[in-house]
Amino acid sequence: MEISLDKQSANQASIKIKLNEADYQPKVDAKLKDYAKKANIKGFRPGKAPVSMVKNIYGTSVLVEEINSILSESLNNYLKEQTFKVLGEPLPVENNETIEWKTQKEFDFEYKIGFVEEVKVPLDKKFKGTKYSIKVDDKLVEETIENLKSQSGNSTNPEVSEAGDHIYGDLVATDSGFSKTLSLDLSKITKKLAGKFTGISKDAVVEFDSKDIKKAQWEEALGMTEEEAESAKGPITFTVKNINRTEEAEMNQDFFDKVFGPGVVTTEEEFIAKVKETLQGNYDKESKAFTDEELKKELTAAAKVDLPEEFLKEWLIRANEGKVSSEEVEKEFPMYAKQLTWSLISNQLATENKIQAEHEDVIAKTKEMIKEQFASSGLGSQMEDSMDMFVDNYLKGEDGQNYMNMLTSVQNDKVLAYVQETVDLKEKEITIDEFKELLEK
Template identity: 40%
Template sequence: MEITLNKTNNTEGLIKIKLTEGDYQPHVEEKVKDYAKKANIKGFRQGKVPSGVIRKMFGKSILVDEINHLLSHKLSDYIKENNLKIIGDPLPNQEQANSIDWDTQKDFEFEYQIGMVEDFNYEISKNVKVQGYKISVDNKVLEDTLSDLKKRFGKVSYPESVEFGDNIFGDLRSKEGDFKKEHAFIASEKIAPGEQSKFIGKKKEDEVEFEVNSLFADPKELDMLLGDSIPDAKGTYVLKINTISRTEPAALDQELFDRVFGKDAVTTEEAFINKVKETIGENYERETNHFLEHHIEDAFLNHTHINIPDSFLKNWLKVSSNGQVTDDVLNKEYNDYVRGLKWDLIKNKIADDNSIKVEAEEVRNKAKDLIIAQFGGQAFAEQLKDRMDAIADNYLQSENGQNFMKLFNQLKNEKVLTHIKNNITIEEKQVTVDEFRKIVEEHTH
């Protein structure tokens, strides 16, 4: 057997494998004997079928299977032994393979096109500076959150007539045209000030006429009312009121504290407000951390040069997708795919260089945390304490092991990003919620 690599450039090459009869024939003969022992062929006792009969009936398929099996292992071994950093999978020369005469040919030659990644360098040091943000929980945000909680957990009543702040439910239709919507919902506090008087004081079964594009100050509210099917609604609409609901805000008392955070988690108004503020901060921290990771990705991609075998990669994506990836798809999505590929290559190299590993027990513990969170928290964990390992193992083995790999990759990604954050300079800036929202909206890769 002879295996050679011909590099056409630094990122693409051709692996050639030459086989002689002595390379594959012993494997073929072993398989023929195995067939002879197991074959159930009319006219012969099981286990007594002559090898010549087996060769005549199954010889070609045995030969093809054994050569393909041999090629697969030798190709994989060659790539590992020569530390070739390949992208995708080797692509066989199909035209060459189709020209093989399996009936008479004794020696064979196979070609595989490969794409490779050159070794590259990245920088992790305090000289690498990335912008981060910290959202301040100001009094307005706190007051809005407390107001929302009191309303969400408040007492609901169903009055006879509409007052400001009530929710209005009814059947909506256009006066001209065929638009109709049952169970429409309008929050009276969202109605534009100039339109409020049309609704205040109205009762069940009353009909309210209004110019639809003047109803709300915020256009998003109109989209929610009508749906995406009518992007430029105009004209007069009519709402027939079916139900009016009013929520009396909950008091800042123990009942509210328990409903929001669990029984006796907090027992005073001051502790409740501090807990709300802490929770808001944690939620904002998740948002800013996610955005920080986008900036880290940008920084490394912008300052790390990686040569990608574009020609091979595009061909491999089309061949391996069973027709799902076309030239049109590549034109639209290839740059995003390469961006993700490069970021994965950088993270994997950082992990290798810094011996960042994920142990199986860490994956199992992560699975248990997910299961506990999904099925009711620590109370659930206590009930099934002795069975949690088995439940987690069953979850990780399902989906053909995909659940394991998903959590494994998630943990590895978290460890790599933690390593990066600990070793670069994050220039944190204090911003308000509105400022942060604007920054996120304007951000592009």
């Protein structure tokens, strides 16, 4: 057997394997003898058929099976010996010449591979990053409490509208004839336009122009799509069918219990403090996630991993057996490349620094995830006794893939924690508005 590697670029190569009769024939002969001992061929007692007859019937299929087995084992062993990191799977190069399995003695096969030579991450105090923390100020707490009071208040249908009401009715575009019955949120349109809907009653007809509605307000205030907004250009009439108003809930024990559960807080001061604590906890998670993503970007840029893009695109198409088109792969490839690059960096840092995800870490992270899911549905405390069962069922799901995904997630957490301890990380406190601006960039 001859195996040779031809590097065609910094990250792509071809591997050629040449097999001669001595490489495969002993295994083929041994398997045919074994077949002869078990074969049930008409005219012969079981296991008594001549090997020559068995070879005539099964010889080609056994030959193909053994050669494929030799190729797979040899290729895998050869790649394990290399210093580079193979990406995806080797792709067989189609040979236009037909293989004559019955007469041919020597066989030539070729595979394409994609790889990266090495992943170097310059991780030291010269590497600078930013650790973001979102400050929950009094303004945000007040806005949150006002929203909670509105959400928990009673709904009414007054005779005359006021600022902040929802006006239910029929919108008609005069020029196009487009019409839609909808609920208009007066708090999400301009004050000038909202003034036309204030102090009116049922059956009132309000006239205005589509120019009076800003681009984002078509969806935010009227719940209309871009296509619908385009159809509603020009003069518009809105016929009021009903007025909906939510009266703010009072700051009392019923309200406290409705928001946080029975008896969790008992005074207005405790309620405000609890709101601030909850907001801070939520934003701490968001700022941590944002910090981690920014560090990933910085690490990716610093590592300068050169992916074999053309090879990977071809591999993705062939590996998915026609389930995705070349156009779909082209569109999704940037996200795939980003995830693959980070995986290479994370694995490299974990190997170099002996960072390992333990089974106990996987269990703990899964419990935390499930608790958050139950808490959002208000069932957290009720599910505590069955938590081990939920964790076990989840980790066994998808034929164990959930466990592997969680194991990878734990390793990423540990790698990023190590990075933050190692590099020059400056803390930066930002407001929620500044955080939203960063997300939009």
